[in-house]
Amino acid sequence: MVMERDSFATRHDFDALPLSPDVDVRCARFSEISMLSEMAHRLVPGVQIDAAELARYLSFDPQSILTFSRKGRLLGGMAFLFLNDRGHDALLLDEICLTAPETHHLASARDDVAAIYIWAIAATGRGIAGLGKAAAHLRQLRFRNADCYAQPSTVAGRDIMKATGFEPVPSFQPDLWCYERPWRRQPLRMPGAIIQARSFADARY
Numbered sequence: 001m002v003m004e005r006d007s008f009a010t011r012h013d014f015d016a017l018p019l020s021p022d023v024d025v026r027c028a029r030f031s032e033i034s035m036l037s038e039m040a041h042r043l044v045p046g047v048q049i050d051a052a053e054l055a056r057y058l059s060f061d062p063q064s065i066l067t068f069s070r071k072g073r074l075l076g077g078m079a080f081l082f083l084n085d086r087g088h089d090a091l092l093l094d095e096i097c098l099t100a101p102e103t104h105h106l107a108s109a110r111d112d113v114a115a116i117y118i119w120a121i122a123a124t125g126r127g128i129a130g131l132g133k134a135a136a137h138l139r140q141l142r143f144r145n146a147d148c149y150a151q152p153s154t155v156a157g158r159d160i161m162k163a164t165g166f167e168p169v170p171s172f173q174p175d176l177w178c179y180e181r182p183w184r185r186q187p188l189r190m191p192g193a194i195i196q197a198r199s200f201a202d203a204r205y
Helices: 030-043 051-060 085-092 125-137 155-163 193-202
Strands: 024-027 065-070 073-083 115-123 147-150 177-179
Touching (some): 030 065, 030 115, 051 065, 065 125, 073 085, 085 115
Parallel strands (some): 115 147
Antiparallel strands (some): 147 177
16 A cells, blocks of 8 residues: 655665655554554545554564654654565465454564565655655665565555556566666666665664
8 A cells, every 4th residue: 555645756776765754763662553543544545453452463574564753743654564474475375454463474473574565654744754764674684685566556656656666577466666776677776775875774773
């Protein structure tokens, strides 16, 4: 499920999105879950998960939900499913319940992440500018070899997929889009990417 809000005017590879200094991006706190859940229900069509379930996924993996804020005001958030090999296969075969995924499809902190499913993006105002720092979050060592998947649920979400290098992929999962990481498809062209990811990983949440 992806997104509301205005489409991007300029095309950027997802891993080359600029890091906006105006928007702070960090891992979510439990105290923010209710507000994030309300925002997701309001902005993203088809969201069914409630705050308690969202908190359960945050407990399973504290890096799976990010918040976007500016000057202390919450502008939105972004949630991921970090899939293991079993979950990756289930995604492509349409054998995973994406509204309430079972944790046996998810990578634990000890597992390699085989694929990243962008579960939801909900943002208002300048919040969408936080995508660059969210992409940096996904350049940490744990996630770097995992391609990203998403299913756009709005016209704006589809525009963002197109503008950030996602493409539809053949699968049994309806309307599934994939972003292949640049270093998996060609020599790395972004020498600052690893440095940015390390800086993001070292930030305090």
